[in-house]
Amino acid sequence: MFNNLIESRPVKQRSFGASVVSTTFHVLIIAGSIIATANAGMEEEEEVVQKVDFVEVKQDEPPPPEPDAPPPPPDAVAAPPPPKGFQVLAAPVSIPDVIPEIDLSKAITNEADFSGKGVAGGVAAGVVGGVAPVVQDQPYFDFQVEKPAASAPGSAGPRYPDILRSGGVEGEVLAQFVVDTTGRVDVSTFRVLRSTHALFEQAVRSSLPNMRFLPAEVGGRKVKQLVQQPFVFNLQR
Numbered sequence: 001m002f003n004n005l006i007e008s009r010p011v012k013q014r015s016f017g018a019s020v021v022s023t024t025f026h027v028l029i030i031a032g033s034i035i036a037t038a039n040a041g042m043e044e045e046e047e048v049v050q051k052v053d054f055v056e057v058k059q060d061e062p063p064p065p066e067p068d069a070p071p072p073p074p075d076a077v078a079a080p081p082p083p084k085g086f087q088v089l090a091a092p093v094s095i096p097d098v099i100p101e102i103d104l105s106k107a108i109t110n111e112a113d114f115s116g117k118g119v120a121g122g123v124a125a126g127v128v129g130g131v132a133p134v135v136q137d138q139p140y141f142d143f144q145v146e147k148p149a150a151s152a153p154g155s156a157g158p159r160y161p162d163i164l165r166s167g168g169v170e171g172e173v174l175a176q177f178v179v180d181t182t183g184r185v186d187v188s189t190f191r192v193l194r195s196t197h198a199l200f201e202q203a204v205r206s207s208l209p210n211m212r213f214l215p216a217e218v219g220g221r222k223v224k225q226l227v228q229q230p231f232v233f234n235l236q237r
Contacts, residue, residue, distance in 0.1 A: 083130035085122025087113045120144075120218065139178045139224040140216060147217040149179040149225045158207040158231055161199040165235065171196030173204045173231045181222040183213045193228065204231050 112124035122130065142148045164171070174194040178186040185208045195201045216225035 080131040081127040083119040083122035084124070084126035084128050085118030085120060086115050087121070087123065139226045140218065141226060142216075145216040145218050145223060145225055149183075149213045149216040149227055152183060152212040152214050155212040156207060156210040158200075158203040158233075160233055161203055164197065164199055164233070168235060169197065170235055171200045171233050173200045173233075174228065175204050175231060176226065176228045177208065178224055179213045179215060179227050180224050181215050183215045185209070185211055185213070186224075189226075200231070200233055203233075 110124060115124065118126070119130075158173075172194070173192060173196070176189075176191045176193050178189040180186055187205075187208050190205060190208060192201050192204075213227075215222045217223065
């Protein structure tokens with residue numbers, strides 16, 4: 001009964017050319033997929049390599065140095081108490097020719113501090129056994145020193161001006177200057193207090209650097225002294 005099979009649609013036979021075209025098309029699709037996958041892998045690898053090449057590892061920075069601790073405050077040193085004694089007046093090297101202004105802000109001078117009794121440099125209300133400040137640059141008057149300055153033996157004197165000698169002119173110069181602790185004259189302090197001729201003044205001024213003195217002393221210590229010394233120019237007759 002079923003010996004005869006009935007075909008619903010007729011089967012078309014593929015030609016050889018169509019098979020070749022189909023195969024080629026599929027091969028191209030597969031090859032393109034492989035190439036695209038390979039290229040994508042290479043691009044990804046390049047990106048990874050480039051990223052690795054430009055990566056910089058930040059090193060740990062050292063911690064900032066700790067600030068130095070402030071030094072401890074110096075120990076307070078109390079000034080020694082002034083001794084019981086008297087003040088010493090400073091000798092004025094240049095005497096002003098005008099009356100100075102009065103400074104009312106200064107402390108009132110205590111007359112008892114200038115009694116001349118006790119230790120030089122002290123005050124009337126000082127402490128017995130106190131230490132007086134040592135003043136090295138202060139010149140003293142002749143009445144304030146125990147041993148006044150005096151001309152050294154063989155010290156040079158001023159030269160008589162020839163023009164005044166030949167003219168028979170005599171004269172005198174009263175000069176003021178400071179003798180330092182080495183016995184030399186501080187020429188910058190030279191001042192003429194009285195003179196009979198300008199050439200005599202010049203002669204005295206020129207001779208000061210070559211003069212030598214025995215320095216003044218206070219308590220066995222050499223000090224500066226303000227000296228007023230006359231220079232007399234007389235002709236032997």
